[in-house]
Amino acid sequence: MARQIHQLTVRKIAALTAPGRHADGGNLYLVVSKGGAKKWSFMWSRNGRQREMGLGSALSVSLSRARERADQARRLLAEGIDPLESRVLARTVKDERPTFGEIAEGVLKKKGEESRNQKHASQWRSTLETYAGSLWNLPVEDVDTNSIVEVLQPIWLDKNETASRLRGRIEAVLDAAQAKGHRPRNEANPARWKGHLDKLLPKRKKLARGHHAAMPYADIPAFLKRLQTLEAVAARALEFTILTAARSGEVLGARWDEIDFEEQVWTVPAERMKAGREHRVPLCRQAIAIMKSLEPLRNGEFVFPGQKQDKPLSNMAMEMVLRRMKVEDVTVHGFRSSFRDWAGNETEFPRELAEAALAHVIGDKAEQAYRRSDALERRRALMNAWEVHIYGQTFHSALFRTQRNSAQIQ
Known part of the structure; x- marks a missing residue:
């Protein structure tokens, strides 16, 4: 008498928790491990020896699909072909079994x-x-x-x-x-x-400010004092990133020919911007000083060179500075949020100016077409004010007052 097949059901599979093999019939078994994991197995005998071939996890291979695979294996047995040897042979055909x-x-x-x-x-x-x-x-x-x-x-x-x-x-x-x-x-x-x-996986923690944990802007002046004691190029890149409120990728990819020292402007080309549009960044006094300090190290096109010739710093270089300084729950990108919080909470600069400093696209297409100017000089006043917050109220305050007064939108 032939053994009964299709003994298992979806509900029965879900309820099975006892470790061991549970037969579906036709050489197909559901194997439950001690840890509760479930997988499909095809078992048969050849020359008096028991053979076993895995057919996949029960989480990703359905009962019907497992039965199809078992049926294919039974057909091979009927033709005198060992299913396991057939699988090994198939794996030698690269085009059929890519990794x-x-x-x-x-x-x-x-x-x-x-x-x-x-x-x-x-x-x-x-x-x-x-x-x-x-x-x-x-x-x-x-x-x-x-x-x-x-x-x-x-x-x-x-x-x-x-x-x-x-x-x-x-x-x-x-x-x-x-x-x-x-x-x-x-x-x-x-x-x-x-x-x-x-x-199957636990709920993930929610990060502050969307996805990027940020340092409170009140803590940044003390952090910058510590950062300036480090002599690494990555430390200067991080300081420059904070001063300009730029994205880390824009800073790491900065090239010397993008810097206009006379006009004190860094022009990031459209192909390196998230919005696909050229972005001019006004450079404050300390940002220019950082650039000048790196000129003696200049050995290629990148402002912040990496260890390899003609390569910039790695993507993780600035994050590693934070780790070495034992700064927890803070990301490099999060300093942009710190800047935005400071601009909104502590200054009278218009919201649009702060968003423009972050290279965010503001308004609908009609408004974007109308707003042709990038308000470079008004943004310069904002970034100078940010520099004053970071390095102290006495730092270049006369220039800040003059430019701030001229920057107000009437």
């Missing part, structure tokens, strides 16, 4: 070609290689929910923003694999968040 890393390289290449901001493209590579290294050499069709959770869990709470971005990037790689036919088209992406990983 996660091979698909990721294709995604990264496309991202680099499409992105205006090469820093953004390099962050994709850095995140995937640093934190998803365990997936890199896996056949992309074998990447399942368990392997993704193993990658995300160690950094999910401590580096929650990085972990969230990593999850999205893994999802993009697996989407690309599915589009190319390297993953079953009828299977959901195991890296998806809603209705899947959100049920």
